[in-house]
Amino acid sequence: EHSHSKQHLKNIENHKKPWKDEKDKKSVHRKVGVSRSRAIKGIEMMIPVVGFYCSLCKVFCGDAADSTDHIKSDSHFDKYLEFDKLNPHYERTLLMQKYAGMAKQKQSVKETPTPPPKAPPP
Secondary structure (H helix, E strand, O other), rough: OOOHHHHHHHOOOOOOOOOOOOOHHHHOOOOOOOOOOOOOOOOOOOOOOOOOOOOOOOOEEEEOOOOOOHHHHHHHHHHHHHHHHOOHHHHHHHHHHHHHHHHHHHHHHHHHHOOOOOOOOO
């Protein structure tokens, strides 16, 4: 649930549709003045989904069970080890960012004023 929250999506780096190929990222709109009439076919084959995308392995997982299976897989683990070799400070930086976020959240909770207690009934 957290992975799909607005706050999480706002904070993640790869919310720019990393699953799309580079060629797909380019605009599909035609140039001004170029007109082409063609019926749209196959719309019934488009399935709306909420899922998970592993930007490390470039794998889409349709649900939490698939994503759990993926992150436990040997292929994901091996790719993570390769990534870790190329980015030796990644885990430490991630942990520091996590603690900074938790501290900020804790501070905002402290700063939230609590309403005064209600007077007892007469």
